Amino acid sequence: MRTSPRVRAGQYVLLAGFLLFLGFPVLWIVSASFKSSAELNSLSASLIPNEWVFTNFTEALERQNLLRSAANSFLVAVCTMVLGVVLTLPMSYALARLRGKLRAAGTVWILATQVFPQILIIIPLFLVLRTVMLNDTLFGLILVYVTFTLPFTLWMMQGYVAAIPRELEDAGAMDGANRFRVLLHIVFPLLRPGLMATAMFTFVSAWNEFFLALVLLQSPELYTLPITLRSFLGAEGQTQLGPLAAGAVLATIPSVIVFGFLQKKLTGGMLAGAVKG
Amino acid sequence: MKKNHGIVALALLSAGTLALAGCQQGSASGGGEDGDGGDGAVTLQFQSLSDQPGAQAAVSAAVDSWNADNPDVQVEILQAGWDGAYDKLITQFTGGTAPDIIHFDAASIVPFASDGYLADLSDGLSDEVLADVPEGIWDSVTVNDQIIAYPSTMQSYMVFANADLLAAAGVEVPTGDSMTWDQLREIAQATTTADVYGLGWGLGSPAATVMTLAQGFGGDFFSGSGDDVQIEVGPNELEVPERIHQMAYEDASLDPVSLTQSGSDVLASFYGGTVAMTVQGSFQAANMAGDAPEDLNWVTLPPLAGSEGALQAANPQTYSVNIDSAHVEEATAFLNYFASGETIGAIAQADALIPASTSAREIVATETGGENGWDQILASADGLVGAPFLHADAYAAWKDTVLNPALQQYLGDQITADQLAQQLTEGWG
Amino acid sequence: MSAATAAVATPSARSARSRRSGGPSGPRQRAERREAIALVIPALLPIIVFSVIPLAVGVALGFTNATLARNATIEFIGFDNFVKLAGDTAFWNSFGIGIVWATSVAVLTGVCALALASLLNANLRFKPLTRIIVLIPWAMPPVVTGIVWRMIYDVNSGPLNAALGWFGLGPVNWLGDFSTALPAVIVVGIWSGLPQTTVLLLAGMQSIPTELHEAAAMDGANGARRFWHVTLPGLRSVLIAITSIDFIWNFNDFGIVYVLTEGGPGGRTMIPPLFTYLEAFRNREIGYASAMGDVLVLAILLILSVYIVVQFRQQKEGRS
Known part of the structure; x- marks a missing residue:
């Protein structure tokens, strides 16, 4: 049951697409949990918080x-x-x-x-x-x-x-x-x-x-x-x-x-x- | 042979089920206690929705001191949340397990009053308490001539402005008791530039805002009450949506995208300096104090006034008594106690809402010193009045299925004002 | 419909059995029947108490004038509610949107899940990790689903428009624009249903005996052929079960849609169960609302029966 390299590559690309689609919103929520209220209510759209805060968790x-x-x-x-x-x-x-x-x-x-x-x-x-x-x-x-x-x-x-x-x-x-x-x-x-x-x-x-x-x-x-x-x-x-x-x-x-x-x-x-x- | 195995399997399964059931029962029974204590003392269940820590503390403090003073009537707080509160309450009422004292808001609690679930407080509330709250606000909690709730705190819609952008456009920050819609339009036009819209207005769900502000132009929409309510959508009712439409599509001074967003989305644009002004619930002033960038010089403008004055519909938070409570009298007595200026004032400050009662308003005015826009916000309270839509039985469903979609279409420039009026009228009843 | 399913679902089983025990009502049949009852009984009490009774009451309320008012009297009024409902244009108009919404989500989720499950079943690297990542959206509390997607779709500060901006496109007002609102919501529907559907299909693939694959491989079938001739037929019953249930759930669930758009813009995303909810809880006309529920049941069962019968007929033809 061998798979050709081209098919394999296609499979990885497709899988990566699915992972991005399913995982990105999760990452976004995780990132939001480390953002300050001011940053969440700003126009910035970065995945990495400008300033990491942990007060949300506490x-x-x-x-x-x-x-x-x-x-x-x-x-x-x-x-x-x-x-x-x-x-x-x-x-x-x-x-x-x-x-x-x-x-x-x-x-x-x-x-x-x-x-x-x-x-x-x-x-x-x-x-x-x-x-x-x-x-x-x-x-x-x-x-x-x-x-x-x-x-x-x-x-x-x-x-x-x-x-x-x-x-x-x-x-x-x-x-x-x-x-x-x-x-x-x-x-x-x-x-x-x-x-x-x-x-x-x-x-x-x-x-x-x-x-x-x-x-x-x-x-x-x-x-x-x-x-x-x-x-x-x-x-x-x-x-x-x-x-x-x-x-x-x-x-x-x-x-x-x-x-x-x-x-x-x-x-x-x-x-x-x-x-x- | 096979039959026996079937029975064995069955026995095992039921034994397993029962064992699990047993282990669960033990842990669950610690939970729900019922109404009255065994020692003759009355226990009142008080379902509170307050979610800010300061407000929760104020509620607890009032309850604790009441409990200390009244050993025979103990109040127990059941903390619940705003989200789903209506669904929870309707199940509780229908199932006969609703608490004795119920915290909610006027628009949501009125249907329960129409259905006969709430006690009439007209006689139970003390004269002091009755005199402390303006007539117009009592209107919003009066159903069939019965006062069905004590109104505590409320919001108004305020215009917040970026003072620097106004100054840059050469516009003076308006002062005075109120500001007309024409003034708002002029400032919006003056402050609109290539990068900045004069006004951002989060009207993704426009119904509440439009119905509330329509009062300023005498836009009542409804006449009659209960299930015999007539609708009329005339020039007065259409004034507010038409003016918004005009600013968005004739003047291009109101960001049309903001009309599809929520209030807090637009707040981000306001913080980012892409809109010069924004209309928001007054409570957002507290969020601005915390979240706005340091260098944003924001101010609260005077209350918006239409042809009838700076009137807005009052939809206060409320405290009601369950008519099926075994202790309506005691519960009402507790409300008289709870309605003190100190308690309501403290809750109002924590929630950044306007107290309905005069005494609490004075306390808030003194304690905040009018800072962070409190002066204008408290001033707007004088224009808060009861509105017919609060008493129209089928309003909630009509709002979601007819009013919001039609307004969205109109504010999205998909239909004309005439079509809007037609849709609203035909969609009723 | 259920009888039809039952009849076509087990043709091979039946023929095998009658051959073996020599007749439909042999002793073995009776034993199996008793066995079945024994297997079912433990759950019967809770099912009847907590499911069948409330369900029957709910269905019956559709023929009454029940309201949720205090001390309301309930009278049977025959088909009056249904007559009134027939003239309720807003409700019927929302049907079209509901069917587009539920069908798109169910079909697209099914297709995506089939692809994803095959990928997860293939011998790719980082298998344990990818399988967990795929499942996380399922584990996330639904309350944040609407919130996070509203952030992603945000016109001004959303990452989606930021990404489009790199290519010089947009910004698009995804949830606010009349043409993009429904597709945008459908994508969220797929996102939240995909993990579960994938797991169920993956479990189905795991249940296909490897011998079948090996045999096909020895016959010289390549990956695509094996998928078509071994995997897909083996998954058929699971696939039909899961897509029909996805369809039902999405048709009945106004939660996601409502949180994202509150039915807007301009009613473009208003689906029938929202009317049921508003009528039952907000207008407190539970009788009329239950009539809506009864109609929804009939409508969905009609759609589903066509789908299921067609599917199983194909299966039958495929076998013979």
Whole structure:
């Protein structure tokens, strides 16, 4: 599988273009987090701050309970991720491999949740949560996040399941392994890349979700990170750009670490083994 | 055989779910406390949106001293943010979990009053408090003859000028109680050069500015109240957009690009010396004091006056009481306490806003010494009055779907003033 | 539509199964069914409580005159809301923009993500680093997305115009100009959706057995051919799933658009869900707003069903 040098060069140029497109706005926010308020409100457009200031970070950390809300967010995001993965894996398999009314109902539900404007579900959802006394709790928020991310994770995972050749399972079954074993040792390992992508999705969704957290949480000590970050957007568009940028940069770091961790598992290159196993 | 495995898997999964659920419940239950304490004391929830450290300190100080004086009625601050505050509040009200005392602004809180969620404060507020705030401002928080909020602080639109550029153009900085739109136009023309526009005006979302300043020409737009509101877009209503259009496209003294930007974007141009004047919310004076380059010699010009005087619509920040609160009386009593000149004055200074009450205005005037434009800004407060659009039920949606787009098209020179009037009228109701 | 998908999605699976177990209702079928139910049950309670019930209430409200006023009485009014909606020209006018916006973002994101995922899957240098850089925009809090792009697009102080200036071009008022506002917003939509779509496609590529590639390579297929004949068919179900969901999400999400332009200039970027939001929360007419929601559901499902059916039909033809 050799690639010609010209193609290779083209690939690098294209990749560099993508990296510039995706990375530049990130760099710009990082640069903004080190700029003084005066520089941010000037006509200069340099990526390197004229004068490096660090007060944005101290201000972000000191003033808005950033750390407490980060801890809340982390708890919520990790629990959502774990629960989400645990529920998605078997359900997506069932949804992809089996048919009949159950599957049809599942598909309708998945699409309906995604298509129906979320804003219209908020108030009925709030009333339900209040009835079961879970409004203004992180546990309620986690359950809501899990059920709200589940349609998408199922939708994606059933795509991955569908891509697994049925023959692999049949081969396993012929070797005499029972169905549960086939699932555990043949199907699930093959789904690992998709599962890792799913885990990333649930983590980031829960970590960055703003609107549901805003309306479901009332006590300031339960606020999640996005709520705290938004408090830098004041009334009348008085955005405190520097501290907001600093807060956003800090808020990005945990997700990137989680990504780095899951990313390794996403690309394990384990398929060759799985087929023989 | 297979069936059993299915059940095992199921059992494992549910056990896992429950275990997780259990571990979570423990950590979450520390959170939300409910209304009343067990010892007979009343606890009032006070949702505050103040975001400047100085304002938060002033709010806390007032609450702490109230709590010390009133052991039976304890006030608990729920700090929330401006962004999304409306969405949060409407969910809270509909879900029956809204706090007892609610901080917001007039235009946003009035719909809740129309829907019956706010207590009438007319009788509960003390005479002193009532007398301390001018009549015109009470108008902006009066719905169906009920006072539904205490107005605290507000902004006006001010013209800020680069004194050096004015001097270079041979223009004297205007003084006096007010400045006419014609004067503004003349100065803008005089200061326009090859590199400098006379005026930069961040009107990317023009609705609020136009509706507010239209008061100066008697541009009411609406008559009636609640859901039976009629619109009329006549010469008075069109005066402000037409004058802006004229400066931008006839005189070329107003930077047309600035008409698509936000106020703070244009501030950067003002700091950079590419516009000689800019119209901004009065609170920007505080930002200018901090962010403007050292050598920028900026001044605040007198309030803009139309044919009816230097009038602007008042959209004050407000403190309201939830009608479903178990303790409306106590909450109103707290508002009487909170409405002191010292507290409101301190909040106003921290937020760089104009106090609605006379006593607080005096305190701010004394403490700032009129520096950094405070003299002109406080003077502009005399022209702040209630405006009909604050009481029109469908205003918020009309503003976003009709008013802003139509004004953007007009100020972008895409449609005529007649078409603007037509779009506004047809888009209503 | 779902039935159609189900029927065409698993043709090979079905034939394999019926061959093996000798009939559609054999004991194995029943066992699988029980198994499926067991696999689904743990999540069923939260799904019903937090998702199905609110959803059903939301859909049903479209047939009522519900408002958010205190102690509002709710009456069923049949199709009155829909009749009223039929005459709401502003809402229907925004449909065109919504479809242009959602389709462009979904298609362009899909194409870019396919290219980017292939690059990340190829044996290029600095792979771990590039893979992380690609993901960072996904990790960034959405609240700053609008802010940073507004800075980049800024007429006077934005780096984009500064870069154009080096070539003697511009300045362009990206978000303020009537002709560039929508394309500029679409670029931001792609930027924020690209990382996630790329990861999902990358995961799909990882799931394609390497043997297939090796076999194709031995048959003498070059990179482009292998991509066309091995990668793309293997990714098909994932690609369809992700582009349809991207379409739905973008159609429903007025957040990015609103933060960047507030619907401006002159309504050029106003999309239907904004009307739903304003009607539900600002006008507090939740009944009428829910009717809008119901119409949006039907419209999107109609568009999607055409797309999905066409896609799967091609797949079927490709196989036979």
